[in-house]
Amino acid sequence: MSHPERAAIRNRLLTAALLLLGALPLRAQDGGAIARRYKSAADRIIAAAMADTLAYSRLATMTDTYGSRLSGSPGLERAINWVLARMQDDSFANVRGEPVMVPHWVRGQESATLVSPRPWTLHMLGLGGSVGTPPEGITAPVLVVNSFDDLAAHAAEAKGKIVLFDSPFPTNVPPMEAYEINVAYRGGAASAAAKVGAVAALIRSVTPHSQQTPHTGSLRYQADVPKIPSAALSVEDAELLHRMQNRGDPIVLTLKMQARTLPDAPSRNVVAELRGSERPDEVVVLGGHIDSWDVGEGAMDDAGGAFAAWEAVRLIKALGLKPRRTLRVAMWVNEENGGRGGRAYRDQHLAELPKTIAAMESDNGVFRPYGFRFQGSAAGLAVAKQIGTLLDPIGAGLVEAGDGEADVGATIREGVPGFALSVNDSTYFWYHHTDADMMTVIDRDDFRRCIATMAVMAYVLAEMPEELPRQ
Numbered sequence: 431m432s433h434p435e436r437a438a439i440r441n442r443l444l445t446a447a448l449l450l451l452g453a454l455p456l457r458a459q460d461g462g463a464i465a466r467r468y469k470s471a472a473d474r475i476i477a478a479a480m481a482d483t484l485a486y487s488r489l490a491t492m493t494d495t496y497g498s499r500l501s502g503s504p505g506l507e508r509a510i511n512w513v514l515a516r517m518q519d520d521s522f523a524n525v526r527g528e529p530v531m532v533p534h535w536v537r538g539q540e541s542a543t544l545v546s547p548r549p550w551t552l553h554m555l556g557l558g559g560s561v562g563t564p565p566e567g568i569t570a571p572v573l574v575v576n577s578f579d580d581l582a583a584h585a586a587e588a589k590g591k592i593v594l595f596d597s598p599f600p601t602n603v604p605p606m607e608a609y610e611i612n613v614a615y616r617g618g619a620a621s622a623a624a625k626v627g628a629v630a631a632l633i634r635s636v637t638p639h640s641q642q643t644p645h646t647g648s649l650r651y652q653a654d655v656p657k658i659p660s661a662a663l664s665v666e667d668a669e670l671l672h673r674m675q676n677r678g679d680p681i682v683l684t685l686k687m688q689a690r691t692l693p694d695a696p697s698r699n700v701v702a703e704l705r706g707s708e709r710p711d712e713v714v715v716l717g718g719h720i721d722s723w724d725v726g727e728g729a730m731d732d733a734g735g736a737f738a739a740w741e742a743v744r745l746i747k748a749l750g751l752k753p754r755r756t757l758r759v760a761m762w763v764n765e766e767n768g769g770r771g772g773r774a775y776r777d778q779h780l781a782e783l784p785k786t787i788a789a790m791e792s793d794n795g796v797f798r799p800y801g802f803r804f805q806g807s808a809a810g811l812a813v814a815k816q817i818g819t820l821l822d823p824i825g826a827g828l829v830e831a832g833d834g835e836a837d838v839g840a841t842i843r844e845g846v847p848g849f850a851l852s853v854n855d856s857t858y859f860w861y862h863h864t865d866a867d868m869m870t871v872i873d874r875d876d877f878r879r880c881i882a883t884m885a886v887m888a889y890v891l892a893e894m895p896e897e898l899p900r901q
């Protein structure tokens with residue numbers, strides 16, 4: 431028996447034993463000593479969150495007033511100013527914007543127009559970071575391929591053409607896994623197409639569902655390959671062109687993009703605190719990202735997550751709870767097209783990371799929460815699972831090992847335990863990076879449950895005398 435096989439059997443036995451333990455009736459009511467100690471505080475927090483109206487109204491006010499918040503945009507800076515002012519109103523401590531230089535990409539006017547076999551205005555969005563076209567645009571024949579392999583097989587036909595990757599979003603795996611697979615085309619289409627002589631690259635939008643909504647997002651140019659313009663088409667339009675090719679129709683389109691990258695711009699991570707009553711230098715940080723793409727109003731991705739964390743701490747404060755450790759709300763900037771906010775936070779707080787108890791983020795939409803994905807030690811996970819049982823009343827008590835979110839990644843890599851709010855993300859990628867990411871996506875009750883879930887976990891982590899075990 432090979433080593434991996436033996437390990438697999440051991441894991442199966444362990445899983446069976448854990449399932450048996452989990453099946454004991456004790457667990458459902460009693461999460462252990464820590465959970466018993468904080469049951470009444472958790473119930474108060476949940477009741478307050480489930481009656482909350484302020485977070486939704488603030489979320490709507492900010493997103494409707496300032497709109498989308500791409501790094502470098504005036505809308506982002508105005509939104510940050512507004513949040514900082516409201517945090518002052520809330521009497522948080524140490525309310526501040528921590529400086530971060532961010533990339534400044536601007537979309538400009540753009541269009542993709544089918545010339546042959548018939549005129550048609552295609553539904554498109556340029557990809558973040560793309561170069562533009564000449565002012566008159568690029569008019570060229572189109573080659574549709576299914577995949578990178580398919581392009582390799584047809585490399586000889588690609589020269590001088592606009593290559594369209596019509597690679598569908600996998601539906602046989604969970605949405606986040608499907609995204610990780612499919613997003614390779616958004617990132618890599620331009621350089622793959624340029625290598626075989628293409629003049630522009632298009633992709634089928636990265637989504638399982640579409641109503642003629644194109645999805646933007648970042649691309650990555652390889653350093654040694656010419657930069658060509660790249661954009662996403664709606665699923666419908668990608669399939670349309672693919673059908674035309676299959677019928678042997680000659681496809682020609684004109685792509686016009688004014689996209690350009692300006693010098694880096696100053697921005698800020700938003701930070702505010704409820705200082706700890708006994709150990710203020712020990713910190714539980716929780717948040718989401720304040721920036722968004724330049725489409726829709728970024729209500730779901732990720733103002734909702736950032737505002738859930740903000741309201742979680744505001745409610746704890748309003749209830750008169752004074753946890754031992756500091757609760758810090760963070761709204762990281764530039765998650766979407768650079769990740770500079772998350773790295774700047776790690777760098778600017780490096781000295782205190784040994785005393786940072788946990789880093790928590792919500793960036794999967796504020797849909798119905800299940801609990802958390804945890805990154806850290808087995809001992810830390812066991813404690814987090816205990817605390818999780820306090821969220822069973824709202825169905826959000828599931829804590830399991832899993833991937834974290836982007837902004838806290840750099841902090842977690844320094845040894846800080848990580849918590850990612852886990853939600854029902856079955857429709858997340860329908861709206862992700864589109865004009866449809868509006869307040870309409872936000873369900874008030876699910877949003878309240880997200881606030882409750884972040885608040886209970888963060889409160890107990892900050893209050894319990896024991897430190898959450900690290901690696």
Ligand SMILES: [Zn+2]
Pocket residue numbers: 719731732765793
């Ligand atoms: Zn996001």
